[in-house]
Amino acid sequence: MKLEALIVGSAAGGGLPQWNCACRLCRLARAGDPSVEPRSEACVAVSADHQHWLLVGASPDLHQQVSENPVLHPAGDGRGSPIFGVLLISADIDGIGGLLVLREQQPLQIFAPRAILQVLEDNSVFGVLDPTIVKRIVVRESQPFDCGFGLTSTLLPMPGKVPLYAEDPLAAEPASGEAYAALVEHEGRSILIAPACAEINQSVRETLGRGDIVLFDGTFFTDHEMIEGGLGKKSSRRMGHVPIEGPDGSLSRLADLPGRRIYFHINNTNPILLNDSPERRRVEGAGFEVAYDGMELRL
Amino acid sequence: MKLEALIVGSAAGGGLPQWNCACRLCRLARAGDPSVEPRSEACVAVSADHQHWLLVGASPDLHQQVSENPVLHPAGDGRGSPIFGVLLISADIDGIGGLLVLREQQPLQIFAPRAILQVLEDNSVFGVLDPTIVKRIVVRESQPFDCGFGLTSTLLPMPGKVPLYAEDPLAAEPASGEAYAALVEHEGRSILIAPACAEINQSVRETLGRGDIVLFDGTFFTDHEMIEGGLGKKSSRRMGHVPIEGPDGSLSRLADLPGRRIYFHINNTNPILLNDSPERRRVEGAGFEVAYDGMELRL
Numbered sequence: 001m002k003l004e005a006l007i008v009g010s011a012a013g014g015g016l017p018q019w020n021c022a023c024r025l026c027r028l029a030r031a032g033d034p035s036v037e038p039r040s041e042a043c044v045a046v047s048a049d050h051q052h053w054l055l056v057g058a059s060p061d062l063h064q065q066v067s068e069n070p071v072l073h074p075a076g077d078g079r080g081s082p083i084f085g086v087l088l089i090s091a092d093i094d095g096i097g098g099l100l101v102l103r104e105q106q107p108l109q110i111f112a113p114r115a116i117l118q119v120l121e122d123n124s125v126f127g128v129l130d131p132t133i134v135k136r137i138v139v140r141e142s143q144p145f146d147c148g149f150g151l152t153s154t155l156l157p158m159p160g161k162v163p164l165y166a167e168d169p170l171a172a173e174p175a176s177g178e179a180y181a182a183l184v185e186h187e188g189r190s191i192l193i194a195p196a197c198a199e200i201n202q203s204v205r206e207t208l209g210r211g212d213i214v215l216f217d218g219t220f221f222t223d224h225e226m227i228e229g230g231l232g233k234k235s236s237r238r239m240g241h242v243p244i245e246g247p248d249g250s251l252s253r254l255a256d257l258p259g260r261r262i263y264f265h266i267n268n269t270n271p272i273l274l275n276d277s278p279e280r281r282r283v284e285g286a287g288f289e290v291a292y293d294g295m296e297l298r299l
Numbered sequence: 300m301k302l303e304a305l306i307v308g309s310a311a312g313g314g315l316p317q318w319n320c321a322c323r324l325c326r327l328a329r330a331g332d333p334s335v336e337p338r339s340e341a342c343v344a345v346s347a348d349h350q351h352w353l354l355v356g357a358s359p360d361l362h363q364q365v366s367e368n369p370v371l372h373p374a375g376d377g378r379g380s381p382i383f384g385v386l387l388i389s390a391d392i393d394g395i396g397g398l399l400v401l402r403e404q405q406p407l408q409i410f411a412p413r414a415i416l417q418v419l420e421d422n423s424v425f426g427v428l429d430p431t432i433v434k435r436i437v438v439r440e441s442q443p444f445d446c447g448f449g450l451t452s453t454l455l456p457m458p459g460k461v462p463l464y465a466e467d468p469l470a471a472e473p474a475s476g477e478a479y480a481a482l483v484e485h486e487g488r489s490i491l492i493a494p495a496c497a498e499i500n501q502s503v504r505e506t507l508g509r510g511d512i513v514l515f516d517g518t519f520f521t522d523h524e525m526i527e528g529g530l531g532k533k534s535s536r537r538m539g540h541v542p543i544e545g546p547d548g549s550l551s552r553l554a555d556l557p558g559r560r561i562y563f564h565i566n567n568t569n570p571i572l573l574n575d576s577p578e579r580r581r582v583e584g585a586g587f588e589v590a591y592d593g594m595e596l597r598l
Contacts, residue, residue, distance in 0.1 A: 013402070019365040020380040020405040022373040030372060038366075060399055064363045066318040067337075073329060074321040079530060081319040093399050093427050100359055100396045103312070103463075105531065106319040123422040127464035128392050164402075165426035231378060232404065 003186040003299040008065040010291035011039035012267040013094035042265040048150030048186040062098030088112035089180040103128040154183040159198040161240035189299035195265035200253040218263025264291040302485040302598040307364040309590035310338035311566040312393035341564040347449030347485040354385045361397030387411035388479040402427040453482040458497040460539040488598040494564035499552040517562025563590040
């Protein structure tokens with residue numbers, strides 16, 4: 001048996017197309033133009049036996065994502081699921097919203113750091129996942145833990161910010177908060193999933209070096225993408241995401257990273273989503289791949 | 300301009316197929332069998348001008364629902380939406396979960412009774428809808444209010460129960476809670492949307508008589524559908540839904556209701572979902588219609 005990952009969602013929050021966006025990329029995706037594939041919000045399913053799957057992240061698109069990926073369909077003729085657990089690495093809506101989809105009395109394990117479990121505790125709507133059936137398991141950062149079914153995971157800290165809904169509206173800058181990458185391993189092979197990283201320092205570079213495959217924060221191409229597009233007032237870094245471009249950007253800072261590097265958690269404003277854009281050619285020319293929904297990775 | 304409604308989702312919580320269900324209907328829907336159309340969780344869009352739409356209910360499937368219904372797509376080339384507001388009539392996950400989809404700095408109005416707004420207040424995740432942009436407006440039951448764009452709505456009380464996540468796990472029966480029907484009117488024409496009704500008493504019959512079109516709770520066909528299918532331990536009534544069948548069921552109790560009667564909010568266990576089932580023929584023979592995703596209603 002080998003470690004495998006299925007990218008069930010590759011976009012940042014909002015997906016592509018985003019419900020209220022008519023930017024060029026959203027319009028093309030909505031029209032079914034072959035130059036842009038629609039993408040749902042970020043979620044990765046990982047398995048060591050092709051039968052039991054751990055979700056890393058639970059996006060609000062999860063109902064559709066399960067429907068569209070046959071390996072995640074229940075077998076037999078009653079209730080059940082190949083999804084045995086969910087590892088939460090972000091308390092942002094696009095990292096936890098899909099838990100509400102996973103109701104319906106299905107036994108599951110939720111693995112998460114204490115701060116994210118506290119968000120679930122503080123928000124009674126998540127009580128729809130009956131705690132006698134859906135176990136919540138505290139995970140400590142940097143300590144490998146056995147998820148079952150051949151998978152070992154480790155939460156690795158990343159520079160980040162608090163979730164949007166937890167920001168202080170009066171503060172000029174958001175509090176720096178915990179963001180995590182997930183390292184998932186099986187028999188010495190590993191995939192590292194890092195959808196949010198506010199800057200790439202030496203510690204981050206070392207962390208990313210631990211993955212045979214690295215799915216890295218590809219949210220924005222430039223730091224001012226949202227502002228220049230007239231779609232928002234915040235820079236990429238302000239939103240907790242290092243941009244791809246620039247001297248401190250990920251393209252430059254991760255150029256010499258060993259292993260497969262795949263941009264993931266891509267915002268609908270990012271021109272790398274356009275199959276034939278100069279930006280797409282630039283990242284591919286530098287040896288990076290661009291994630292898409294349904295992408296299969298095997299190790 | 301005329302009142303029109305678009306059923307963007309016609310299923311009960313879980314939809315069809317449900318993520319963790321391999322019952323006969325879910326299997327058929329998943330396989331693309333023409334005898335069962337897939338259905339998303341209940342939501343109705345209403346408009347008096349075909350340009351501005353009020354959503355009644357916000358289901359977790361909302362991202363996909365907006366994508367699949369062109370009248371709900373943003374026009375122009377920036378951010379925007381034809382959806383100007385959301386009327387909440389249930390605090391169940393399938394009635395509010397989609398609010399998390401409606402983030403992204405889009406001006407909106409949320410109309411809801413105080414108890415449902417309190418749920419949003421108590422659950423910080425809904426803070427992702429910035430209250431300076433997304434207005435929360437308290438609606439009082441039985442008092443018509445102007446939603447804008449030609450629509451007047453009235454919340455009408457229905458016999459119901461508290462949401463699942465708010466039930467006392469030690470109580471034998473759930474507390475009776477507020478359920479509502481929404482009456483939406485334009486120039487004397489009306490549509491009444493009642494996805495949850497635990498029993499049909501005389502008051503309910505009078506309320507339902509106010510709609511030219513009535514979308515009524517079609518969750519379960521029989522009271523013991525979940526139990527007999529081995530899919531749950533609760534009766535239909537215990538879950539806050541009067542069954543279709545039986546002497547006190549809706550088929551019998553609403554047989555003489557004037558106006559169009561359409562079953563809506565249909566659970567994936569309900570055999571009326573099967574196009575050629577005896578149960579489907581029975582409800583249609585009695586003059587009821589069965590809602591489907593994309594169904595258009597004009598008055």
